[in-house]
Every structure is written in structure tokens, then in C-alpha cells.
Amino acid sequence: KGIQGQWVENGKTFVPDLSDPIFIAYAQKLLNALGARYDGNPNLAFVDIGMVGSWGEWHNSNFTDVAPLLEKYAPEQLNRYVDMHFSSFPKTPKIMLISGGNSLAWASQKGAGWRADCWGDWHNFSAEWSHMRDDYPQRLAAAQTAWPGFNDSWQHAPVSLEICGYMAEWESVQHYTREEVQASFDWALAQHASTLNLKSRPVPAAYRDIVDSALLRIGYRYRVGQLEWDTTVRSGMPLTLNVTWRNDGVAPAYLPYLVQWRIVNDAGTTVTQIKTADDVRQWLPGDHHSSATLPLPAGLPVGQYRLEAALTNHQGQPRIQLANEGKTGDGWYSLASFNLKE
Incomplete structure (x- = not known):
């Protein structure tokens, strides 16, 4: 009540004035309530940093009788809405829409990742203009110019892409070639994307292999690449593992999953289990070396034991699948075995 703005579409839609103190207060109140319940x-x-523009997507281009968003408001006025999300959700990763103008770099500088709508558009709207050639490159370059750390934002916050239309339309309406579809997925990988929103629609058979190949690298793909320990393992003595973890994906995970190791006997009973100090959010693409020391209780009977690993939440439940064989019924991975000697 009392919010400034204008009615459009013959009175069907109300567009609020983003500089109105009453609207600002209500927006902050809403985000504070959401953050109090869901942050972390x-x-x-x-x-997704929203609250601004149509669908919260930082534009109002669908309303011809409303001034363009980035012309109507100064960067400081729009940055206020970015700040609201950071104050309300200090723990949860945040992403900013690519069409946010100067606010994209502002959000990145504060620690946000980014997302783009209409990914894969090579000529959806025009033969002379497309998001992939004429929009995304310019916006990303402008953000990097405004904030030199922008191109590395994927190292600490997600990049998320939403498809333009549907993949079925890429084939039946746009008639995109396999080369064009491949170029879209190659671009996603080059941007270190973590999520691809295909809108829960079918993937045409003509493109299926392209999608499946990309999904092997989108986001993170963690695995134990090498595992070594002293070949003489005795009861009552610590067992130290030298581990090479590998991320075969293009980005790290952004939530603080725990790395856990356990030793299991032939009966399936865990005889020892530890959490390591590894931070999976730091596992950029490539190899990461760590060690883990598991205490072996005195009096363990001789015999064969299994080494198992899992990436868990803070309640100890496995949450991340590894690109290793040996997954157990409870979500851990049996990676090696050893003989315990006297």
C-alpha cells in the first residue's frame, strides 16, 4: 500500500518504482525473512539475485511504455538490491544475472557468481543478432573491465545458464546444426558453468551425445586418482593415506561438504572413521594432494579391511557421487583393501 510506480498493459501489471523508500523497505523485509529461514x-x-525488473531478471524490455531499467536508475540505486541479498543470505552462494549492467560487476566484487538467460541463442530472434555473438561477450567484457576479478568469479561462486527456448525447438524450429549446439556447450564449459537449466524438457536424439559428453565436465567431477599407504599395517598403529584427488570438471563445489574416510571389516562394520581438513570448495580443476591419518584400535583381529571414502554433509550423509567405482549401498566408495598384520 502506498508504493510508487505505474500500471502497464491496460492496468494488468504494476511496475514498482525501485527508488521508492516504501518499496525498498518491503523488499528488504521480505529478503530478511527468507534469509532468516533459508540461509545456509x-x-x-x-x-538468484532478483527483485529487479520483469521476473526479477534485471530488465523490463517486455513493457514498451516503461523506460529501460538501466537508463531509469543509477547504478547505486540498483546496487542497493544486490546488497540486500548479501545481507540477507551471507552464507548461501549467490548469482547475478548477466543483464544487470554495472550491478553485475558490483555483485561479483562482493562474491557472487553469475547466470545468463537464453544460452544457446544463435539466431532465435534475428539472423543478424544473437545472445551468443552480440550480447554475452560484450557484457562479460564490460564486467571484467569494471572489476578485474570478474573472470575468476567461478572459482568461488557458481555460473548458471538457462537455455533459450527448448532443445526440441533448437532442432524443429531453429534447425541448429550439431556444430552450433556443440559450440553452445563448449562455451558453457569455457565459462566454467556449474548448472545448465534445460527446463526439464526432452533432449533430441540428434543432440544427446553432445549433452552427455558435456555433463561429464559441467561443474565438479571429483574422484580419487591415486591412493597410497605404508604396506605394513598393524593393529594399534595409525594408518596414513597419501591421496591425490582429481577434479575432472570445470568448476569446484560451492558448499562445504566434508571429506571422510573409514575402515570397514569383512562384516561391514566400521572400525574407525575420520573427517579431514580438506575443503572441497578449493578443489579447482586438476589434482589436489592431501593426507589422512586413521587410528587403528588396538586388538583388531588380523585379516582384510577396506578403505572407503565419502563426501558428506555435516550430518555425515554422503551427498556427492564420486567418479570412482565401488559405490556401496550407503553411498560411500570402497576404494582399496589391505591386510592387517599382528
Whole structure:
């Protein structure tokens, strides 16, 4: 009540004035309430910085009788809405829409990742203009110019892409070639994307292999590449593992999953288990070396034991699948075995 703005579409839609103090107060109140309930929830991958423009997508281009968003408001006025999300959701990763103008770099500088709508558009709207050639490169370059750390934002916050239309339309309406579709997925990988929103629609058979190949690298793909320990393992003595973890993906995980190791006997009973100090959020693409020391209780009977690993939440439940064989019924991975000697 009392919010400034204008009615459009013959009175069907109300566009609020983003500089109105009453609207600002209500927006902050709403975000504060959402943050109080959901910030840090392990089931929340990231928060999309919205509240601005149509669908919260930082534009109002669908309303011809409304001034363009980035012309109507100064950067400081729009940055206020970015700040609201950071104050309300200090723990949860955040992403900023690529069309946010100067606010994209502002959000990145504060620690946000980014997302783009209409990914894969090579000529959806025009033969002379496309998001992939004429929009995304310019916006990303401008953000990097405004904030020199922008190109590395994927190292600490997600990049998320939403498809333009549907993949079925790419084939039946746009008639995109396999080369064009491949170029879209190659671009996603080059941007270190973590999520691809295909809108829960079918993938045409003509493109299926391209999608499947990309999914092997999108986001993180963690595995134990090498595992070594002293060949003489005795009861009552610590067992130190030298581990090479590998991320075959293009980005790290952004939530603080725990790395856990356990030793299991032939009966399936865990005889020792530890959490390591590894931070999976630091595992950029490539190899990462770590060690883990597991205490072996005195009096363990001789025989064969299994080494198992898992990436868990803080309640100890495995949450991340590894690109290793040996997955057990409870979500751990049996990676090696050893004989315990007297």
C-alpha cells in the first residue's frame, strides 16, 4: 500500500518504482525473512539475485511504455538490491544475472557468481543478432573491465545458464546444426558453468551425445586418482593415506561438504572413521594432494579391511557421487583393501 510506480498493459501489471523508500523497505523485509529461514540450508545451492525488473531478471524490455531499467536508475540505486541479498543470505552462494549492467560487476566484487538467460541463442530472434555473438561477450567484457576479478568469479561462486527456448525447438524450429549446439556447450564449459537449466524438457536424439559428453565436465567431477599407504599395517598403529584427488570438471563445489574416510571389516562394520581438513570448495580443476591419518584400535583381529571414502554433509550423509567405482549401498566408495598384520 502506498508504493510508487505505474500500471502497464491496460492496468494488468504494476511496475514498482525501485527508488521508492516504501518499496525498498518491503523488499528488504521480505529478503530478511527468507534469509532468516533459508540461509545456509544445505539443500539450497544458490540464491538468484532478483527483485529487479520483469521476473526479477534485471530488465523490463517486455513493457514498451516503461523506460529501460538501466537508463531509469543509477547504478547505486540498483546496487542497493544486490546488497540486500548479501545481507540477507551471507552464507548461501549467490548469482547475478548477466543483464544487470554495472550491478553485475558490483555483485561479483562482493562474491557472487553469475547466470545468463537464453544460452544457446544463435539466431532465435534475428539472423543478424544473437545472445551468443552480440550480447554475452560484450557484457562479460564490460564486467571484467569494471572489476578485474570478474573472470575468476567461478572459482568461488557458481555460473548458471538457462537455455533459450527448448532443445526440441533448437532442432524443429531453429534447425541448429550439431556444430552450433556443440559450440553452445563448449562455451558453457569455457565459462566454467556449474548448472545448465534445460527446463526439464526432452533432449533430441540428434543432440544427446553432445549433452552427455558435456555433463561429464559441467561443474565438479571429483574422484580419487591415486591412493597410497605404508604396506605394513598393524593393529594399534595409525594408518596414513597419501591421496591425490582429481577434479575432472570445470568448476569446484560451492558448499562445504566434508571429506571422510573409514575402515570397514569383512562384516561391514566400521572400525574407525575420520573427517579431514580438506575443503572441497578449493578443489579447482586438476589434482589436489592431501593426507589422512586413521587410528587403528588396538586388538583388531588380523585379516582384510577396506578403505572407503565419502563426501558428506555435516550430518555425515554422503551427498556427492564420486567418479570412482565401488559405490556401496550407503553411498560411500570402497576404494582399496589391505591386510592387517599382528
